[in-house]
Amino acid sequence: MWDFVVDRRGQIATQAVQHVSLVVQCVLLGTLIALALAALVYRSATATAVANGVSAVGLTIPAFALLGILLAPFGFGVTPAVIALTFYAALPVLRNAVVGLAGVDRALTESARGIGMSRAATLVRVEFPLAWPVILAGIRVSTQMVMGIAAIAAYVLGPGLGGLIFTGLSRLGGANALTSALTGTIAIVVLALVLDLLLLLLGRLTTPRGIRV
Numbered sequence: 001m002w003d004f005v006v007d008r009r010g011q012i013a014t015q016a017v018q019h020v021s022l023v024v025q026c027v028l029l030g031t032l033i034a035l036a037l038a039a040l041v042y043r044s045a046t047a048t049a050v051a052n053g054v055s056a057v058g059l060t061i062p063a064f065a066l067l068g069i070l071l072a073p074f075g076f077g078v079t080p081a082v083i084a085l086t087f088y089a090a091l092p093v094l095r096n097a098v099v100g101l102a103g104v105d106r107a108l109t110e111s112a113r114g115i116g117m118s119r120a121a122t123l124v125r126v127e128f129p130l131a132w133p134v135i136l137a138g139i140r141v142s143t144q145m146v147m148g149i150a151a152i153a154a155y156v157l158g159p160g161l162g163g164l165i166f167t168g169l170s171r172l173g174g175a176n177a178l179t180s181a182l183t184g185t186i187a188i189v190v191l192a193l194v195l196d197l198l199l200l201l202l203g204r205l206t207t208p209r210g211i212r213v
Contacts, residue, residue: 030089081158096138100131
């Protein structure tokens, strides 16, 4: 395996960068969408139940099936990969954001409104910061999940390390087939651990000191 990695280090490095870039961008986009939706629904019990239901059902959709459906309107390439990954990335964040915002002490929000803060200002300056540890936990789950799903994006010719895995699996029994699949898999696991450590550090830097666990 070592010789395989050394001989193809340029290709592997390029695919690793593409993989991380795809995951980070989709998680960021999914997080923004999820936070916007959570801000709209968390005050309504009915809307919250619908959002949680969508999150639960969405996670049961097989990635292969969703990518296959997206092939018809968008064809092969980056577009179906980005749409699918963003969809999956948003689901855990949406659920955690709704839970986190709903769990903020109403007395604190009423106090903020009482001193003249608008509803939007209260949401941004009080509720989101207090709910941030729960939201960040959802982002961590989302990132780990999407790191794996991004490998399947190679099915629609998406970028990333999935290409190594699919190439190896497509010619099992041939030279370096198993090595190619293992290299892609191990690289994804290592990158997932690195991203999780970075998110842990982000949590330490961005969580208000008074609510750190």
